[in-house]
Amino acid sequence: MSTSNTKLTLHEDWAVVILGSLVILLAIAGLLIPVPTFGWANAAELGSKVFGAENLAKIAAQFVFVFIIGTVGALITGKSVKNYALGFPLVYIITIAALILAGSKQAKALNLEAVIFSLVLGLAISNFIKLPEWLKSSLSTELFVKVGLVLLGTSVIFSDILKAGSLGLIQALLVVTSVWYFAFWVCRKLKVDDEMAMMISSAVSICGVSAAIATSGAIKGDSKKLSYVISMVLITAIPMMIFMPIIANYFHFSQEVTGAWLGGSIDTTGAVVASGSLVGEAALKISTIVKFSQNVLLGLAAFAISIYWTYTKHPSANDKETKPTLKVIWERFPKFVLGFVGASLLFSFVVSPEKIGFVKDSLKSLQGLWFALAFTSIGLETNFADLFNKNSKKPLYAFLIAQTFNIFVTLGIAWVLF
Template sequence: MTIEKERFVIHEDWTVVILGGLIILLSILGVLLPVPAFNWSSSQELFSKVLTVGNLQIIGWQFLFVIVIAALGAWMIGKPMKSFLLGFPIVYILTILALIMAGNSAMKALNLEAVIFSLVTGLVISNCFTLPEWFKSSLSTEMFVKIGLVLLGTSVIFTDILKAGSLGLIQALVVVLSVWYFAFWVCKKLKVDSELTMMISSAVSICGVSAAIATSGAIKGDSKKLTYVISMVLVTAIPMMIFMPVIAEYFGFSEEVTGAWLGGSIDTSGAVVASGSLVGETALKISTIVKFSQNVLLGLAAFAISVYWSYSKSNKENEGRERPTLKVIWERFPKFVLGFIGASVLFSFFLSPSTTTAVKDSLKTLQGLWFALAFTSIGLETNFADLFRQNSKKPLYAFLIAQGFNIVITLIIAFILFG
């Protein structure tokens, strides 16, 4: 028994750093998975593009790759292997079904991201059927999220900050800092709990879903609260995407100002591109640059939030005693953030552009798949009624107030810098 216990001593955060690093290393060495097709607009295209033998084979190879990685991770963190190997294929199939639904052109037009379909698929099943305990114990939500976050680091390239332009970067810095602090202050005033406060502040100020996921990982947040925040982000992004271009046209804003406004205030990249396209080519370019500049700040924000949360948590636990030491803060610091930063540094400064270009599509697909697997798992773990019963309306009020401030302050900054 002692020997068996000693095998499972690797912490989950270090496990995901190892697994993320392994995926990246295999990609650099040439183990590149073909990208499956999920986009379709009619039933004819569904069967001629997505459900073809060739595309299903690609999805099958992808399954074999991720189940080996996931099983290795489950073994390292001590999950029961039998239940994991039985449960993971079910989660994978449900996730693929969600990705196919999200690939429909009508859903894309509404800017409904794949993670929301993964989440809804899991929620429907968990609330309509009683899932066995062995299946619930096989779910590895945190591990899937954090592997996706380590891979997200490969797309945050430091040298691309220069391409974003100084004005886009200045706007991103001012907006992120001012909106994050305002959202944090509003949440505290409304007595929103600390975990939701951090997730809401990051989601509103930085880049929506990705920021909420990264923050939840950094503070080891409750997955149900993360679901609640992401639901608010996705629901508010749709009317903003539609009505902000209309408002800009009504008041005669220039395309430069409109693009900077859209890119700085809409929380999802897909919605930014969609709304920028409604205005014009210049607006699309500026909005993309500004949003990209905010995305680049995600790594720095995740690191800062991790340090703050580790220190404040240690302070609470050591209240009335000596101040927390660096050792205590290090023990509480989420190590996956180091994997994220390490991946970003590797792809920014040590790999050739040709290598980066060759592996980026495969890694981007895998990153999205790990996130989708995570949200399918969250849905399967969550009772839909509890999702809103456990959270009062105060987080929603805080989110909407912060989003309103975000829209106004971003417009002011856009006029100053691009007007």
Template sequence: MSTNTAVATEKSKLILTEDWAVVVLGFLIIFLFIAGVIFPAPAYSWSTGADLAEKIFSLGNLARIATQFAVVFVFSILGAVATGKPVKATITVFPLLYVISVVALILAGNSEVKYLNLEAVIFSLSIGLLIGNLIILPKWFRDVLSAEMFVKIGLVLLGTGVIFGDILKAGSLGLIQALAVVLSVWYFAFWICRKLKLDDELSMMISSAVSICGVSAAIATAGAIKGDSKKLSYVISLVLVTAIPMMIFMPYIAQYIGLSQEVTGAWLGGTIDTTGAVVAAGTLVGDTALKISTIVKFSQNVLLGLAAFAISVYWTYTRKAPESAAAVGKPSLGLLWERFPKFVLGFIAASLLFSFILSPEIIAPAKDGLKSIQTLWFVLAFTSIGLETRFSDLFNASNKKPLYAFLGAQLFNILITLLIAYLLFN
């Protein structure tokens, strides 16, 4: 049997492609919650050792952690069945992923860590990297790590929290700024990446991360272009690390140069790449700054689905599949549909469902549980990325140019967003 025939036979055994599988699994989770099957979110916030014992390791909270494990465990097995991955190996590997992810969530839940705004994903990525580089993991273990699938399920669930009505209530200025910042910063970032001769995958991820909404945008872009997970983990590390000094120093810079709370909030929301860091920075300035910064950041989050759609269309029409590299002309509409990331449709459908179809009475009981399980899928994904990434590949001389590109794009982001925020909100 030829290689192509073997691949075709293997694909024919799949129930669903991975892109459709994540949409189906994501909506199954959503339907469970809106049908009233609510899985209470575990508590991970704590301050002292006594808090840790009383809140995190209480029988009630351990039961919630175990329940959440059962839910994601079942869905990860369904995902393995649907996409043709070894089910037995998945059953063996997934509990370890969950334990590491829970440890990361507990570390991130500490009050002092929250003050520094170190998110759970950076702990899960770090722990995964540590284990993956100190221990030689067998190939069968690495082969069943499903970082991309976990990320895409999380992105479909993320759509439930992006409510278009909130933007309409808040007014149009936030959306105008978001559009201006995303377009100008994205093109500048892509230009500087090209000048430094970075490959297109990395250029796309860096440009989206700096201009749209940080980690989520990098993830969505990587999914849309089927990007390398090692490059994704590098970009995410840059986003999380640079957000910390920006969160700390930008409020004081704004105060020093005499910006109003409105302008400061718009500047913070349009520049800082993680929502948690935006909230923390806005809180340092005041209630008005916090409100405006949240609106602007949320406006940029709304653009995530549209941006992923545009990127996927651009990627499909400017890059040829390996098997047709010698072909002349653009891909057909059929090929565009085949390569288009279906999780983007899931993200948009979830947002429309929660924005315009479901009543507040149905949404309210499901909101916290959905947010918790969405976060868990992201943390599981970064645990997987860490376990399958080698330091020797991640940190080497060739990564200096991406660092320079990211910092250059971020500096432009800070300056252009300050100008736009001043013109719109002063």
């Protein structure tokens, strides 16, 4: 990597920390961006709730805010502000369409998240319409993803571990470590490349979509591989969400064991909540707390993965045999991890619970929007052939084997602890 590219990469990494921190500090200071409504059950609700004047004003307010933050990002990363200003409105409109589709009653019943609709819409457009180069160059996938990750830190509250008690924390640690190493071993055996193996292992063992995105950011992974991993996570979460409560009921598992099983093995928080609700109040509570405990480990995992990856992979052209120095490790270290951990510590130990309650909905909405914008961008710069090619079978097999192991080992741990 050339010196100029290295500087640009570092510049981008610090840019997302600055921008994410700016969004958080503005919210704490009282600048709350209104949260639009995207949920609807029928055409009448779609017209009155989603396309009502008040809700459209909220969508416009989010557009202005994110547009300004993104423009600052383009300025400090050396991108064309003109191209960004022209391209961002199109990306935003497609993303809003994805959020509206994800807000339908049918999509919510299947627990289909907005990122999958963003990706599909982006892919559909890019594969049937030839996009101009200026539009492709205006896409800020990395910036969108990593600002979203910094904001994600505000929802990872360390007190959630205390709520789970020692049993929840022990389960989270045992599941994450055992499943991660097993998944990585399976990927190695099936000769899945290390980038994909890292993303699969984190997605299966920690918290699905967020873990895959964080891992991709930590290793500067290929966005096409990330899209494929997330597609697998979201698709497999649906049958797990439906059938695991049925299996638990058939074998007469207690609600505590069932909740711990669901929380430790289903990869998306939304699916955990949905499946826990099917079982009962106690199962919902335990499953949510166990999932929160695993989510808290995300920052530590991203930190460890980034150190490991920097130290063992991609030595510089001038130094192919020796390990990188501490200086090189720091230069390659993904700075968004610092933003994520800093936001988590700030909201865990500094910001009052009252203030957190006041700002959390606005920040959660913006975090989801940044992720959805990122996957719209990924879709717009990807061909179907790149996403689902002949090399995608082995990662799928590895993912399914690891997920099956996850289901059984988590059940065993939940049975012993709860």
